[in-house]
Amino acid sequence: MNRILMQGNRVIGEAAIRAGCRFYAGYPITPQNELTEYMADNMRRAKGGVFIQAESEIAAINMVLGASAAGARAMTSSSSPGISLKQEGISSLAADELPAVIVNMMRGGPGLGNILPSQGDYFQATRGGGHGDYRTIVLAPASVQELADLTMDAFELADRYRNPVIILADGMMGQMMEPVEFNTPPPRQYPECYILKGMGRGKSKFIRALILDAIRMEEHNWKLYRKYQVIASKEVRFETFWTDDAEILIVAYGTAARIAKGAIKRSRELGLPVGLIRPITLWPFPAAVIQAFAARVDNFLVFEMNTGQMLEDVQLALGNTARIQFYGRPGGVIPTPAELAKVIAYQFRKK
Amino acid sequence: MKKIFSRPKSLKKAVFHYCAGCGHSITHRLIAEVIDELKIQDRAIGIPPAGCAVIAYNYFDVDMLEAPHGRGCAVATGMKRVLPDRIIFSYQGDGDLAAIGTAETMHAANRGENITVIFINNAVYGMTGGQMAPTTLLGQVSTTTPPGRSALLDGHPIHLSEILGQLPGTRYIERCAVNGPANIVKAKRAIKKAFQYQMDGIGFSLVEILSQCPTNWKMSPVDACKWVTEVMAKEYPLGVIKDTKA
Amino acid sequence: MKGTIKIDGDFCKECLLCTTVCKNQNLRPAAELNSKGFHPIELKEDAECNGCALCALVCPEVAIEVYRE
Numbered sequence: 001m002n003r004i005l006m007q008g009n010r011v012i013g014e015a016a017i018r019a020g021c022r023f024y025a026g027y028p029i030t031p032q033n034e035l036t037e038y039m040a041d042n043m044r045r046a047k048g049g050v051f052i053q054a055e056s057e058i059a060a061i062n063m064v065l066g067a068s069a070a071g072a073r074a075m076t077s078s079s080s081p082g083i084s085l086k087q088e089g090i091s092s093l094a095a096d097e098l099p100a101v102i103v104n105m106m107r108g109g110p111g112l113g114n115i116l117p118s119q120g121d122y123f124q125a126t127r128g129g130g131h132g133d134y135r136t137i138v139l140a141p142a143s144v145q146e147l148a149d150l151t152m153d154a155f156e157l158a159d160r161y162r163n164p165v166i167i168l169a170d171g172m173m174g175q176m177m178e179p180v181e182f183n184t185p186p187p188r189q190y191p192e193c194y195i196l197k198g199m200g201r202g203k204s205k206f207i208r209a210l211i212l213d214a215i216r217m218e219e220h221n222w223k224l225y226r227k228y229q230v231i232a233s234k235e236v237r238f239e240t241f242w243t244d245d246a247e248i249l250i251v252a253y254g255t256a257a258r259i260a261k262g263a264i265k266r267s268r269e270l271g272l273p274v275g276l277i278r279p280i281t282l283w284p285f286p287a288a289v290i291q292a293f294a295a296r297v298d299n300f301l302v303f304e305m306n307t308g309q310m311l312e313d314v315q316l317a318l319g320n321t322a323r324i325q326f327y328g329r330p331g332g333v334i335p336t337p338a339e340l341a342k343v344i345a346y347q348f349r350k351k
Numbered sequence: 352m353k354k355i356f357s358r359p360k361s362l363k364k365a366v367f368h369y370c371a372g373c374g375h376s377i378t379h380r381l382i383a384e385v386i387d388e389l390k391i392q393d394r395a396i397g398i399p400p401a402g403c404a405v406i407a408y409n410y411f412d413v414d415m416l417e418a419p420h421g422r423g424c425a426v427a428t429g430m431k432r433v434l435p436d437r438i439i440f441s442y443q444g445d446g447d448l449a450a451i452g453t454a455e456t457m458h459a460a461n462r463g464e465n466i467t468v469i470f471i472n473n474a475v476y477g478m479t480g481g482q483m484a485p486t487t488l489l490g491q492v493s494t495t496t497p498p499g500r501s502a503l504l505d506g507h508p509i510h511l512s513e514i515l516g517q518l519p520g521t522r523y524i525e526r527c528a529v530n531g532p533a534n535i536v537k538a539k540r541a542i543k544k545a546f547q548y549q550m551d552g553i554g555f556s557l558v559e560i561l562s563q564c565p566t567n568w569k570m571s572p573v574d575a576c577k578w579v580t581e582v583m584a585k586e587y588p589l590g591v592i593k594d595t596k597a
Numbered sequence: 598m599k600g601t602i603k604i605d606g607d608f609c610k611e612c613l614l615c616t617t618v619c620k621n622q623n624l625r626p627a628a629e630l631n632s633k634g635f636h637p638i639e640l641k642e643d644a645e646c647n648g649c650a651l652c653a654l655v656c657p658e659v660a661i662e663v664y665r666e
Contacts, residue, residue, distance in 0.1 A: 023433055050432040054425070055458040062422035062455065066398075066429025069416045070437075074429070088419050096417075196414045196430075198394035198437050206408035208417035352601065356653040356663035367658060371610035371635075376657030532618055532651045565612075572612035 003181045008144045009174040012103055012167070013038035015151035016075050017046050019185045021101070023067035023074040025052045025060035029082045030115040031171035032105040036077065048072075057082040061089030061102070068098040069207055071195035073155050073188060077103035079171070080113060080121050083129075090164050091130030094224070095209035099158035099190070101151070102136075103167045105174040108332030116332025117170035117255055122309035125168045126283040133221050135228045137165040137235065138282040140253040144178035150280075152185045159190050161231055168282060170305070172255050172334060228284075237280035238289050242268065246275030248347055249293055251314050252303040253279050255334070260303055262337030267344045274344050282310070287317035298322040301347055303340060306330045359383040361392045361412050368406070372572020374562025375403060375471060377529040379410050381539040382442075382469065385546055386413065395438045396430060398423045400447035403478045404471070407442060421452025424459035427466045438549055440467040445486040446476050449511040453485075456511070460555050463520030467545045468557040470512065473564035474583060481567035485509040488586050493567075508586060512559045516593040522554035524592040528561040528584060530576035537589075553596055561587055600648020600665040606637030608660035613638075615652035615661065621645055624652060 006014070013035050016024070024043055026036040036053070043049035050067070054060035060076045067074040078086065083104045093100050106121050108114035125138045137157050139150040147169060154165040196207055211217040241261060243249060252260040257278040267274045277293065279286050290300075300322050302311045311326045318324060327343045329335045358364060362383035369375045386392050392413055399407035401420035408415040418426040423441035431439045448456050448470050459466065475493055476482040482495040486508050490499040500508075516524050523545060527538035538560060545556035561583050563575035570578060609631060615638055616624045623644035626636035638660075640646065648665030 023429065025429070048433075052428065052432065052462075055454050058422070059425040059428075059455050059458065062419060062425035063429035063432075065418070065422075066416065066426035066431075067433045068429075069426075070396075070430045070433040072433040089422075092417075092419050196396060196416055197434055198396055199412075199414050200393050204412050204414050206415040206417070208408065208415075210405055210417060352599070352648075352664035352666050354662060355648060355665045356650045356661070358659045358662075362659065366608055366633075369657070371657070372612035372614060373657055376659075377655070380657075380659050532654050535654055572614055573617055576614065 003179045005177050006144065006180050007034060007175065007177045008147050008169070009034035009105065010038045011144050011147045011180050012077070012151050013042060015148040015182060016101070016155070017042055017049070018182055019073065019152040019155045020188050021073045021075050021155065022046060022048050023050045023064065023072040024076065025054045025063040026077050027054050027057050027060055027082060029079045031107060031174050032077050032079050032103070034174070035103065057085035058089065061086040064100050065089055065093055065098060068093065068100045069096070069196045071197060073099070075101040075103065077105070079105045079107045080109050083121060083124065087130030090136065091128070091132050091134060092209055093164040094134035094136065095132065096207050097162040098207070099162055100164045101154045101158055101167065102164055104169070106168065106170040114332045115171060117172035117305065117334060118330060118332050119170060119254060119256060119305040119309070120330060121168065122282065122304070122306065125166050126285065126313070134224055135283055137161070137163060137231060138168050139165065140168050140280055140282050141173065142254050142257045142278065144176065144180050147173065148180050148182055152183060156185065157235065159188065161227060162194065163227070168254070170255050232284035235281060236284050236286045236289070238286040239278040239280060241276040241278065243275035243277065243293065246273050246297060248272070248274045248299045248301060248344060249297050250274065250276045250301045250303050251290065251310065252276060253282060253310065256303050256305055259335055259337055259340055263340035263344060266337060266341040270345070272344060272348050285313045285317070287313065290314060290317045294318050294321045299347065300324045301344065302326045304328045305333070305335070359387045361386040363410055363412050365409055367410065369403060370566045372563055372565045372575055374473065374529045374560060374564070377535060378469065378471060378538070378560050378562065379407070381535070381542050383411060384539065385543045388543065389546055389550065391438045391546070391550070394436070395440065398426050398439070398441045400443040402444040402447055404442060404444065405478070421447050421450070422455050423447065423452065424466070424468065425455040428459050428462070428464050431464055431466050438467070438546060440469060440546070442469045443471065444477065445472045445474065445484045449485040449509055457515065457518070460515045461518045461520045463554045465549055465552060465554050467549045469542065470557055470559040471562045472559055472587065473562040473567070475564055475567045477564055477567055488582070510587065512557065512592050515557060520555055521557070521593060522596065523548050523556035523594050526559040526561065526587060526589050526592060528579050528589055530561070530563055530579040534589070598647045598666065600646045600663065602640055602646060602652060602664070603662045604638055604640070605660045606631045608658040609635055609637035610658055611635040611637065612657060614655045614657070618651040618655050620649070
């Protein structure tokens, strides 16, 4: 398989097509337009591939809902404000137990914000995002290669659990170019009985989220809840970097994790024993992994490009068992490894 | 004696939850008769609205997919593009289609999606208890226009079918009523044509049905049927708005 | 032309639309109530029905079946 140099946004598109995505609906929004344009160019390459530039983000997610129910691997993409618009649709996908992949290339916020990379949508992505008791699986790539791999995994996870899956990256990851190798994913295995394509010679069925009877609605909610428990027990992913002898552990994901690795290398040169825990699934969150480290380490530094969102999950995981500090730059600022290294040094001295 | 009229096969044997005299009930039966006659029960997929007909899947014996409020035409677009040989129809009320769903309706029509849309216009928001709809008439009392709709404060009633007729992507648009035998026969013919156009690959078709709503108009069913002809049809004239094959 | 109709009283909601279209005025609400509290429509005993099916056409509840010779 060839390694090629390719831009992050386009890599997501290529990975999706290779994973069998046959329906894409999107709307232009910076900084992910290259993905939408890539799908416009390339969906027709795939047999039966459909590309629609929808009239709005809302229309796009609803087209994805229809396409998914009709049996296609379906995807939409956007950036922060557009993802806000899609929340009712995502809640509906979860309620209907329909697979779909939603890509969020985060930008500065809140509101219109700006077009620079940030990590301000962590709460939105990991707390359901829309109304009601549901979760989406959230995958956080930290390299262009991971954009490819996790996009392919996203379709497989969405099918396996019949749930929407969010790929949470950011503007920088979408714009940067790195070498990438595309795997060949296995062909789709999705039971026909979940696909709505006309009753044929069988019985008619319907897919709906409205359940007027409270007891039956409660049952449905607990059923979804049990599914999320299964996902939480099986699908946690994370990476650890130089944690064996660490006395300070940084917790960071995505672009922040890359910056953290640079900061850690600098800090290590100065003899500071610092390591990194990098969640790859933000939901389910690798709480148990972080808790396990707290047995040995009592100094955690959460580093995000926001004002403190994953921080709360780390606090939930650790409680009072360790000291938790936070360093964050919201608004589209891209922190530097040197800057973070200074923070680490200060953390270490404070101890 | 031969049985010459009975429940269509595509209509489940269930008592409608719709009010006595409601246009939904009649229209449901007409659609089911059309599905039977065109022999498309096996490949029709319907999309109910948010509104009184939200549980239309309890009545139509075809596959159905619920759409979020107003988004029926976007959901239908997604389905039709993935399953072009299935007959996809969206069934929407005036709020669903012409208020919250205006963009989705207009753009599906503009793209010329090969779908069939049944637009139930009762000039009011039925399920939620009688609030103003985009199609509420000037002077009409509703729970959110207690003194009657005012052009100054609430705007004019929208004639969305006429607006859609202006779009080059639409093929067949007709406005009908179901308030009496003659109109019911015409409505069925229009619905059948709208489905046939999809089967023939001609393009976007929409049938608007002026639908009596005795409960929210605060009239008896018989009087509500009269009101459709004497008042509503004056604002929304019945007839073909557009019919073109290309 | 001779005809007759069968009305499923449990489906009837007494909207009275059928009574307005029957040319022979064959239809009226029954004295009894159905399980929903409506007086279901019934065919009068001396009714002369020709099976025109206008009643079934307007009936919102699909409560009427029509027979014709």
